[in-house]
Structures are given as C-alpha cells and as structure tokens.
Amino acid sequence: MSERHGPEHPAPRLPATDPVEADGGNPPDEKGEVLGLGRSASSAAHDPVPSHQEGGGRAGRFWSARxxxxxxxxxxxxxxxxxxxxxxxxxxxxxxxxxxxxxxxxxxxxxxxxxxxxxxxxxxxxxxxxxxxxxxxTPGLRGLLPMRRDRPGVRAALDRSAAALVLRDRAVEVSGVQSVRVRMGRGRAVVRAVSHFRELDDVRADLDTVLGTGIRELGLARPPSLSVHVRRPAKKR
Known part of the structure; x- marks a missing residue:
C-alpha cells in the first residue's frame, strides 16, 4: 500500500515515474485495439466532471520573477x-x-x-x-497549481508532478489495478490504468471515486477535470 498524501502532508516534488506498460507504451484506440502491434485489449473510458468550486476563495496563478x-x-x-x-x-x-x-x-x-x-x-x-x-x-510558472486561499494573506501552490504522484498513489491502491500513468495538466488530469482482473467498468468506477476524492483533497483553487481510461494488459506472445 502506498503512503497517501494530502494538503496536510504535501508530496515531494518528484516526477511521476510510472511502470512501463506491457504493450510497450502504444496507446489503445477507442475500440481497445493496440495500434501497430495487431493485439487487442479491452478498454473503457470515462470523463466525469468534478465540482470546481468547493469553499475557499479564488486564487490567481503565481508570477515568475524572470x-x-x-x-x-x-x-x-x-x-x-x-x-x-x-x-x-x-x-x-x-x-x-x-x-x-x-x-x-x-x-x-x-x-x-x-x-x-x-x-x-x-x-x-x-x-x-x-x-x-x-x-x-503572462504569469509563467505553469508547473505550479494554485491552491485555495482559506486564510487571508497566505498563498500556496502545488507542483504538477507532485499532484500527479499523489493521484498515482491513490490509483494503485484500487483493487485490480496493475499499473497507472497520470498526466497532470492545468485543467485536466488524464489517468491511464491497466487492470489485470475484475471488470473494467468496476475498476473504472472505483478509480473515478478514489481520484475524484483525491483531487478535492489536493485543495486546488481550480480542480482539474478527470479523465480515466482503463484497459487490459496486452497479451503475451
């Protein structure tokens, strides 16, 4: 079980390095076929939209001194x-x-x-x-995600790689998840998971719940939307 991180225990500023997928990194298409390898894999995609305003005030981006x-x-x-x-x-x-x-x-x-x-x-x-x-x-510092201003005069931000690492740690705790890749953008978090057992729809639903909660607990001023893709590992020859 991976250690959970939250606003009280911020994650280290580390790149979100994830296990290499079994298909060599080739993304599946919408029908679940692995492109270029002639192998098939089941897949499911879902794009829930979490709430973008949950308490706290609005916070602007950090400006680079340049x-x-x-x-x-x-x-x-x-x-x-x-x-x-x-x-x-x-x-x-x-x-x-x-x-x-x-x-x-x-x-x-x-x-x-x-x-x-x-x-x-x-x-x-x-x-x-x-x-x-x-x-x-332009403000610059695109790698920093502003956090909610719950206290006047206090501003904070979370590094995008640290946020991706937190979501990855949450995702690997879901039953049936073999590996996870998380790409954290300013307005969208894309999660690609490989599940080696359980129904894909069940795994995806659990990921939606866990990651939705994880995004809310990050305390971001503008929580990103969540896109979850789940598929089976590629068949070995």
Whole structure:
C-alpha cells in the first residue's frame, strides 16, 4: 500500500515515474485495439466532471520573477544608452563623433529600406520586442497549481508532478489495478490504468471515486477535470 498524501502532508516534488506498460507504451484506440502491434485489449473510458468550486476563495496563478531576461535587457539598455550619451556629450564639447556612429549613419543613408540586412534587423527587433511583451503580460510558472486561499494573506501552490504522484498513489491502491500513468495538466488530469482482473467498468468506477476524492483533497483553487481510461494488459506472445 502506498503512503497517501494530502494538503496536510504535501508530496515531494518528484516526477511521476510510472511502470512501463506491457504493450510497450502504444496507446489503445477507442475500440481497445493496440495500434501497430495487431493485439487487442479491452478498454473503457470515462470523463466525469468534478465540482470546481468547493469553499475557499479564488486564487490567481503565481508570477515568475524572470530575473535573467530583465537583467539582460537592463544591461543592454544601460550599455547602449550610456555609450550614446557619452558620444553626444563629446560632440557637444567640440570633439568628433565616434567612428561607429559615423559609419552607422553613412550605411543607413546609403542603403534602401528594402535592403535584406535592414529587414532582417527590423524583424529581429520586432521578435525581441514581442517576446518581452509576452513575458511582461503572462504569469509563467505553469508547473505550479494554485491552491485555495482559506486564510487571508497566505498563498500556496502545488507542483504538477507532485499532484500527479499523489493521484498515482491513490490509483494503485484500487483493487485490480496493475499499473497507472497520470498526466497532470492545468485543467485536466488524464489517468491511464491497466487492470489485470475484475471488470473494467468496476475498476473504472472505483478509480473515478478514489481520484475524484483525491483531487478535492489536493485543495486546488481550480480542480482539474478527470479523465480515466482503463484497459487490459496486452497479451503475451
């Protein structure tokens, strides 16, 4: 029996490594046939929708500090601005402009706007600007699932791999389950189980109940929907 984890005992931040399925990882189609191997396996799928609001307040996603892009941009702007201001001050003091500024002005005056190098430089500048805008308006940290804010001033999040590990531990405790794979997304948890005995519908129903309870006990602000797929192990040759 695997140790259960919950909000009181958070799971370690470990990747959800699961046993390799007997069919070599080939997913079954809707009729239960293992693709590419010519072997059949019974399967059943169910997609219950658990309640998404159970007490607690709404909690937003955690924002990434993005210190490295901010530091690089600040260094580039600081260096370019300082060099330009120094050259402008030198020209005002009666000294000639730096060679790089004279060369740049001459090149820009001679080259037409449809020049390939100018277009490439403009496209690069636009791409960098769009990238910085995306970083500025998106929170990032997609691997963290915000938890309910039951106490004012306290925010918490659960790592997606840890949440998947908790659900996997719950699933392997169900009678008839041989192996389980859990993929935890921001809005959907996909569970693929292999059952070596018991009826597939019974195993699936038990998994729906156990995993639905497990998702609620994770204490997430936006509990993901649950998709459970159960099948028989592939026949050995």
């Amino acid at each position: 210190r490295v892009p901010a530091a690089l941009l600040a260094l580039v702007v600081l260096g370019a601005g300082g060099l330009l201001l120094y050259d402008v001050a030198a020209v005002r003091a009666g000294r000639p402009a730096m060679q790089w500024r004279r060369s740049l002005a001459d090149e820009l005056a001679r080259r037409p706007l449809e020049n390939a190098w100018l277009l490439a430089a403009a496209a690069l500048a636009v791409a960098i600007g769009l990238w910085l805008l995306v970083l500025a308006v």
